[in-house]
Amino acid sequence: MGTVMSESLLAGGADLTVWNRTAAKTKPLVDKGAKAVPAITGLTDADIVFVMVSASQDLIDVVTGEGGLLSADRTPSVIVDCSTVSAEASSEVRAACRAAGVDFLASPISGNPHMVADGMGAIVASGPRETYDRVLPYLQLIAPTVVHAGPEEQSRxxxxxxxxxxxxxxxxxxxxxxxxxxxxxxxxxxxxxxxxxxxxxxxxxxxxxxxxxxxxxxxxxxxxxxxxxxxxxxxxxxxxxxxxxxxxxxxxxxxxxxxxxxxxxxxxxxxxxxxxxxxxxxxxxxx
Missing domain, CATH: 1.10.1040.10 (N-(1-d-carboxylethyl)-l-norvaline Dehydrogenase; domain 2)
Structure with missing residues (x-):
């Protein structure tokens, strides 16, 4: 799913840097114009970082863990998580981001990769309205339907x-x-x-x-x-x-x-x- 989302961002003209725990998975994106970095902290030069992982603990690890997004000297302005995780994990990550001065938007995506690639995905987001408004143009590159559900973990x-x-x-x-x-x-x-x-x-x-x-x-x-x-x-x-x-x-x-x-x-x-x-x-x- 992360690959399909990244391809949509590239197609929309975004300047994209990517990282994956399996480095080989970034090659198709590099071939289409993305820049790959060897460590997740290499993403923190970007203002907005999108995250797509499989489980709640993965989200906690890549954001708050050792070597995670919040461990770098420079942190992004906004972290947008598009995974399907628990509200508890999302709240924990949101609190850590807030303490680090980083905005957090929970934005899980619906649809399998084929459907998202065909323009039939849907995103439900929750977090501060001003953060949502800032990220909305990028979310709309990924999915035609984007809905704001509330200020905290309602999207989960x-x-x-x-x-x-x-x-x-x-x-x-x-x-x-x-x-x-x-x-x-x-x-x-x-x-x-x-x-x-x-x-x-x-x-x-x-x-x-x-x-x-x-x-x-x-x-x-x-x-x-x-x-x-x-x-x-x-x-x-x-x-x-x-x-x-x-x-x-x-x-x-x-x-x-x-x-x-x-x-x-x-x-x-x-x-x-x-x-x-x-x-x-x-x-x-x-x-």
């Missing part, structure tokens, strides 16, 4: 709610697809019908195709989705919000991981449902 909750809904919609899709297929309806025909109905959407189109092909090449794997459900259900407990459907889907994601689909795309929830329905794994006779 929005993104987690979004990913909870991804899991719930996917589980609903695999259930009805399995029912139709076991009743003799070709998977492709059923998905085509859904896409042409009021229920059709970009999401159903993409995930439906994955079900038809039983192609679970990961855009977002089950381990990552489980992490987001952990965060979402934790927020629900804190806010005393019942989440019966999310809780059930959480266990089905865990079941998919137990069946060996941890690193596969979460569309592999279809395999759990198909097995539970007594359908032979890999049986494409009704495609």
């Amino acid at each position: 909750l929005v993104k987690i709610c979004h990913n909870l809904m991804l899991g719930m919609i996917t589980q609903a899709l695999v259930e009805v697809t399995t029912l139709a297929e076991k009743g003799g309806v070709p998977r492709g025909a059923f998905i085509d019908f859904l896409n042409g109905s009021v229920l059709g959407s970009t999401f159903i189109k993409h995930k439906g195709r994955a079900l038809v092909e039983r192609d679970y090449t990961p855009t977002f794997n089950n381990k990552m989705l489980r992490k987001d459900f952990d965060l979402g259900l934790g927020a629900a407990r804190h806010l005393e919000v019942p989440m019966p459907v999310s809780s059930m889907v959480h266990q089905l994601i865990q079941t998919a991981i137990g069946h060996g689909f941890a690193e596969e795309d979460y569309a592999a929830l279809f395999e759990v449902e198909a097995r539970a329905a007594g359908m032979r794994s890999g049986d494409d006779s009704t495609r």
Whole structure:
């Protein structure tokens, strides 16, 4: 995702310097005009630094850890984090940035890399309004939809709610697809019908195709989705919000991981449902 975001910034004319813990991953960006630095502290000459990492602790480490962004003699004016992390980690990093005189904007992005590259990403941001207004032109280079949700960590909750809904919609899709297929309806025909109905959407189109092909090449794997459900259900407990459907889907994601689909795309929830329905794994006779 960080590569796709960087490509969008370069295409928009931004003067871009990049760093990755795996240095080889920066080469495609260097070939397109970016400058690569060997250490993350090399980014601090920039006024605005974007961060994209996989987990809460990664964000804490790259910003506040030894050799992190705040450890350099010069610090950036603004740090913009586009990862999906917990509100607690985001708040910790925000406090550290504030103490260092650095503005912090939590700006998680929605959409897999292919969709973001095709101009279908969405960003929800939270932090001081003046910081948001300053960074907005760059966010708009990355995604056509950019929304300001509040002054602190509200964007983290929005993104987690979004990913909870991804899991719930996917589980609903695999259930009805399995029912139709076991009743003799070709998977492709059923998905085509859904896409042409009021229920059709970009999401159903993409995930439906994955079900038809039983192609679970990961855009977002089950381990990552489980992490987001952990965060979402934790927020629900804190806010005393019942989440019966999310809780059930959480266990089905865990079941998919137990069946060996941890690193596969979460569309592999279809395999759990198909097995539970007594359908032979890999049986494409009704495609």
